Amino acid sequence: MTLRTKFNPEAHELDAKFRLTKYTALHGGACKVPSDVLNRLLEELGGIDQFQDDQFLGGMIIPKMGIGLDSCVIPLRFGGLSLIQTTDFFYPLVDDPYMMGKIACCNVLSDLYAMGVTECDNMLMLLGISSKFSEKARDVVVPLMMRGFKDCAEEAGTTVNGGQTVLNPWCLIGGVATAVCQLNEFIMPNNAVPGDVLVLTKPLGTQVSCNAHQWLEQKSDKWNRIKLIVTEEEVEKAYQDSMFIMARLNKTAAQLMHTHNSHGATDVTGFGILGHAQNLVKQQKNAVNFIIHNLPCIAKMAAIAKCCGNTFGLLQGTSAETSGGLLICLPREQAAKYCAEIKKVEGHQAWIIGIVEGGNQTAKIIDKPRVIEVETLDDGTVQSVPPTTTSRRPNHPKAVVQEPQKVVLQQIPQAVQEQPDLPVVSQQLPTIIQQIEQTPASMHQQTICNITPVTLQTSQQVQQVIVEDPQQYQHMQQQAQYQNHH
Amino acid sequence: MTLRTKFNPEAHELDAKFRLTKYTALHGGACKVPSDVLNRLLEELGGIDQFQDDQFLGGMIIPKMGIGLDSCVIPLRFGGLSLIQTTDFFYPLVDDPYMMGKIACCNVLSDLYAMGVTECDNMLMLLGISSKFSEKARDVVVPLMMRGFKDCAEEAGTTVNGGQTVLNPWCLIGGVATAVCQLNEFIMPNNAVPGDVLVLTKPLGTQVSCNAHQWLEQKSDKWNRIKLIVTEEEVEKAYQDSMFIMARLNKTAAQLMHTHNSHGATDVTGFGILGHAQNLVKQQKNAVNFIIHNLPCIAKMAAIAKCCGNTFGLLQGTSAETSGGLLICLPREQAAKYCAEIKKVEGHQAWIIGIVEGGNQTAKIIDKPRVIEVETLDDGTVQSVPPTTTSRRPNHPKAVVQEPQKVVLQQIPQAVQEQPDLPVVSQQLPTIIQQIEQTPASMHQQTICNITPVTLQTSQQVQQVIVEDPQQYQHMQQQAQYQNHH
Numbered sequence: 001m002t003l004r005t006k007f008n009p010e011a012h013e014l015d016a017k018f019r020l021t022k023y024t025a026l027h028g029g030a031c032k033v034p035s036d037v038l039n040r041l042l043e044e045l046g047g048i049d050q051f052q053d054d055q056f057l058g059g060m061i062i063p064k065m066g067i068g069l070d071s072c073v074i075p076l077r078f079g080g081l082s083l084i085q086t087t088d089f090f091y092p093l094v095d096d097p098y099m100m101g102k103i104a105c106c107n108v109l110s111d112l113y114a115m116g117v118t119e120c121d122n123m124l125m126l127l128g129i130s131s132k133f134s135e136k137a138r139d140v141v142v143p144l145m146m147r148g149f150k151d152c153a154e155e156a157g158t159t160v161n162g163g164q165t166v167l168n169p170w171c172l173i174g175g176v177a178t179a180v181c182q183l184n185e186f187i188m189p190n191n192a193v194p195g196d197v198l199v200l201t202k203p204l205g206t207q208v209s210c211n212a213h214q215w216l217e218q219k220s221d222k223w224n225r226i227k228l229i230v231t232e233e234e235v236e237k238a239y240q241d242s243m244f245i246m247a248r249l250n251k252t253a254a255q256l257m258h259t260h261n262s263h264g265a266t267d268v269t270g271f272g273i274l275g276h277a278q279n280l281v282k283q284q285k286n287a288v289n290f291i292i293h294n295l296p297c298i299a300k301m302a303a304i305a306k307c308c309g310n311t312f313g314l315l316q317g318t319s320a321e322t323s324g325g326l327l328i329c330l331p332r333e334q335a336a337k338y339c340a341e342i343k344k345v346e347g348h349q350a351w352i353i354g355i356v357e358g359g360n361q362t363a364k365i366i367d368k369p370r371v372i373e374v375e376t377l378d379d380g381t382v383q384s385v386p387p388t389t390t391s392r393r394p395n396h397p398k399a400v401v402q403e404p405q406k407v408v409l410q411q412i413p414q415a416v417q418e419q420p421d422l423p424v425v426s427q428q429l430p431t432i433i434q435q436i437e438q439t440p441a442s443m444h445q446q447t448i449c450n451i452t453p454v455t456l457q458t459s460q461q462v463q464q465v466i467v468e469d470p471q472q473y474q475h476m477q478q479q480a481q482y483q484n485h486h
Numbered sequence: 487m488t489l490r491t492k493f494n495p496e497a498h499e500l501d502a503k504f505r506l507t508k509y510t511a512l513h514g515g516a517c518k519v520p521s522d523v524l525n526r527l528l529e530e531l532g533g534i535d536q537f538q539d540d541q542f543l544g545g546m547i548i549p550k551m552g553i554g555l556d557s558c559v560i561p562l563r564f565g566g567l568s569l570i571q572t573t574d575f576f577y578p579l580v581d582d583p584y585m586m587g588k589i590a591c592c593n594v595l596s597d598l599y600a601m602g603v604t605e606c607d608n609m610l611m612l613l614g615i616s617s618k619f620s621e622k623a624r625d626v627v628v629p630l631m632m633r634g635f636k637d638c639a640e641e642a643g644t645t646v647n648g649g650q651t652v653l654n655p656w657c658l659i660g661g662v663a664t665a666v667c668q669l670n671e672f673i674m675p676n677n678a679v680p681g682d683v684l685v686l687t688k689p690l691g692t693q694v695s696c697n698a699h700q701w702l703e704q705k706s707d708k709w710n711r712i713k714l715i716v717t718e719e720e721v722e723k724a725y726q727d728s729m730f731i732m733a734r735l736n737k738t739a740a741q742l743m744h745t746h747n748s749h750g751a752t753d754v755t756g757f758g759i760l761g762h763a764q765n766l767v768k769q770q771k772n773a774v775n776f777i778i779h780n781l782p783c784i785a786k787m788a789a790i791a792k793c794c795g796n797t798f799g800l801l802q803g804t805s806a807e808t809s810g811g812l813l814i815c816l817p818r819e820q821a822a823k824y825c826a827e828i829k830k831v832e833g834h835q836a837w838i839i840g841i842v843e844g845g846n847q848t849a850k851i852i853d854k855p856r857v858i859e860v861e862t863l864d865d866g867t868v869q870s871v872p873p874t875t876t877s878r879r880p881n882h883p884k885a886v887v888q889e890p891q892k893v894v895l896q897q898i899p900q901a902v903q904e905q906p907d908l909p910v911v912s913q914q915l916p917t918i919i920q921q922i923e924q925t926p927a928s929m930h931q932q933t934i935c936n937i938t939p940v941t942l943q944t945s946q947q948v949q950q951v952i953v954e955d956p957q958q959y960q961h962m963q964q965q966a967q968y969q970n971h972h
Binding site: 025026033037038040041071072074076077078081083085086087088089090091121122124126129131138139142143146161162163164165166167168169170172174176178180 | 511512519523524526527557558560562563564567569571572573574575576577607608610612615617624625628629632647648649650651652653654655656658660662664666
């Protein structure tokens with residue numbers, strides 16, 4: 001992977017200490033108004049942006065959707081066409097103005113991609129130039145941000161025509177993305193059924209990595225706290241990884257939603273994975289719950305989050321993300337293929353992180369979710385960190401041992417699929433987690449592992465987990481040690 | 487006119503001193519980045535938002551337009567349809583949160599109306615909640631602003647579905663308006679021809695009135711300066727008038743653009759009447775100039791602007807406006823009818839303020855433009871202030887004297903229309919100004935006045951003006967006195 005040279009203010013005749021992220025007190029998705037406050041404000045207003053009356057169009061029920069989801073869908077006057085659009089804007093969370101522009105654009109488009117829309121007809125750019133910028137800073141930074149935004153739009157196959165630019169105390173960037181679609185070109189995000197699984201297309205921890213990087217730069221008290229568990233290099237790497245993850249389009253993810261029969265999706269941003277899962281589950285037509293078991297996180301971010309107590313809610317699913325992945329409901333039999341296909345096209349890994357159960361429209365993360373460490377490899381692709389040591393391998397005879405980096409997939413026996421209410425097996429269902437790593441799609445149908453209850457020694461609570469690989473078990477132990485350590 | 491009760495913070499359990507406008511340092515359209523700076527930033531970027539390559543669609547050339555105009559026009563994949571959209575956001579300039587919401591919505595829609603688009607398919611709301619609001623202020627003010635925005639959208643026949651809400655040091659409000667149209671449903675704003683006249687649908691001075699009101703409230707030094715020429719009541723009245731003018735939709739103005747064959751329009755906002763005239767003239771296909779002779783201003787605002795030296799550029803056409811009127815190019819023979827029709831439908835006056843000449847894409851205001859004082863009458867309609875005294879009537883035998891409030895219209899002799907290059911007459915063209923006041927449309931064709939050179943005694947410069955009514959001449963003298971006085 002060709003690393004992007006770190007933004008050097010002096011190369012642009014700016015003060016060496018110039019940092020874009022200093023021109024705001026809130027960063028990225030963290031500037032969102034808490035969803036409970038927002039919902040209350042909207043409630044007082046009585047209905048704006050809320051789920052509105054269904055509208056009948058061309059034989060299909062199209063609800064108008066608002067805050068719960070990221071894009072609205074408006075039936076048009078013209079033969080079966082719908083207007084789908086979204087807006088998002090926030091404040092710099094990385095110091096590289098060009099990358100910031102890309103991230104802002106990518107983040108807006110993500111809302112369309114979550115609807116399975118792959119072609120955006122137009123973008124508008126929203127820009128707040130910090131009133132505290134020097135004239136020089138303004139003349140350097142603003143064109144770079146605009147260029148990044150524009151380049152990202154081009155990469156997505158769309159263009160930027162129009163926008164608004166104002167002076168604002170904080171630097172602000174965002175946009176509007178709009179598509180006019182036929183009915184078969186978008187996917188309403190409300191068709192999850194019990195038995196679906198949840199896939200996530202980018203790892204979590206973008207906010208944590210940006211904050212940690214800032215603490216490192218400032219050598220702040222918080223840095224002194226986390227430096228016991230992470231090195232400077234690890235933080236720099238995570239920040240760099242994070243920047244590229246945030247600037248990566250969810251376009252392929254959206255395209256594959258169509259071919260793999262997605263039942264709905266959302267993108268993960270300011271409310272964190274759990275917040276967005278909750279928004280998505282509330283929109284479902286069927287009585288379902290979302291249960292999240294796995295949290296793929298940029299490497300070391302879980303450790304930092306644990307170390308920082310309540311600062312981030314990364315493992316609770318409430319840490320804000322910026323330009324995060326799509327959280328997609330897929331039929332169980334499609335999920336593995338979906339992940340394999342996205343890997344084939346993009347090279348990046350996607351993760352099965354949970355399941356859809358019958359329920360009452362709530363989303364939750366299990367008590368001790370499995371953290372999957374993720375990093376960007378030298379070839380630029382984003383992958384789960386492969387286990388690197390075999391020391392301290394637990395004695396665990398029932399775990400199925402596979403070659404490292406081979407497929408590890410658990411399938412529900414056919415009988416279970418057909419009789420989901422079978423009592424004994426259904427208790428095990430919530431712990432059936434599938435993970436696909438570096439696996440050709442052809443292998444998915446054959447590999448069946450045993451379901452194995454495991455007790456984590458270092459955990460206070462006894463918890464059922466699935467172990468596909470003893471080395472992953474060891475990884476889990478390390479996670480548990482973090483928890484005990486701090 | 488039923489006056490809106492002044493917003494009373496205490497009625498909402500807020501501190502008596504709560505003022506929405508204190509939660510920003512820049513107000514309304516004044517937050518725009520100066521157009522020269524913006525153009526330079528865009529130039530560095532090379533083309534974004536600039537006039538782009540023409541795109542051929544369905545036998546019609548549709549240029550993509552950007553910053554020069556307020557809405558972009560994007561040809562869609564579907565049979566002759568175009569996506570037309572716009573965004574605008576800014577900071578509070580009035581203290582009534584509900585009215586602020588209406589104004590913000592109205593201001594965004596105005597960009598569509600300028601394209602002759604009368605039906606908006608969807609709006610998004612952009613909201614920045616001031617991080618300095620108390621929780622109470624937030625819970626009172628934000629729903630009121632949202633309600634105002636939503637009510638205005640309903641009045642326009644559209645709905646708000648979606649948006650973004652962030653925390654920001656300054657309170658921020660705005661939106662996005664989008665329409666999908668057939669080719670005959672919008673009017674490209676680039677077809678002005680020499681001989682057209684320029685019509686303005688709302689008076690200028692919104693920014694001046696809001697600032698003056700703030701000075702009055704704060705009893706600031708600036709208030710001490712202007713109180714010599716305006717009373718508190720006059721400032722309160724102007725502020726109130728201004729609020730309703732800004733909250734009035736340009737929808738009728740847009741509808742009538744179609745019936746009266748408009749050659750293009752723009753809406754007047756942050757760059758002032760001259761700034762937007764310049765943007766509009768630069769987009770024209772024909773080699774034309776715009777010459778502005780008349781400046782309809784909210785009563786007393788010209789006097790305040792003159793008193794304040796360079797603070798505002800009201801008479802120079804550079805004073806920022808918020809949610810201003812449409813500036814419309816109309817065929818000369820349509821302009822009078824257009825103004826009469828708008829008055830018939832809405833009750834409000836529109837003004838012919840200038841002409842289109844052959845030229846090189848520049849816009850200017852004549853050296854001593856005529857200021858037309860405008861106020862809202864008791865019936866809620868916005869009108870030129872009728873002359874109230876006849877004292878000091880100048881001896882001006884050549885001026886055509888009409889009954890006050892009767893039609894005063896000058897038509898170009900047919901010969902001139904057909905031979906625009908006729909040298910002697912063409913010199914007179916720039917001074918041919920038409921004004922329609924409280925006139926049935928049927929009268930427009932008959933009334934022809936003489937063109938009369940007049941010398942303003944109090945002016946340093948000799949200037950040719952047209953006098954339709956001696957009382958207006960007196961009014962001009964008063965204006966000139968302001969200028970000498972300060």
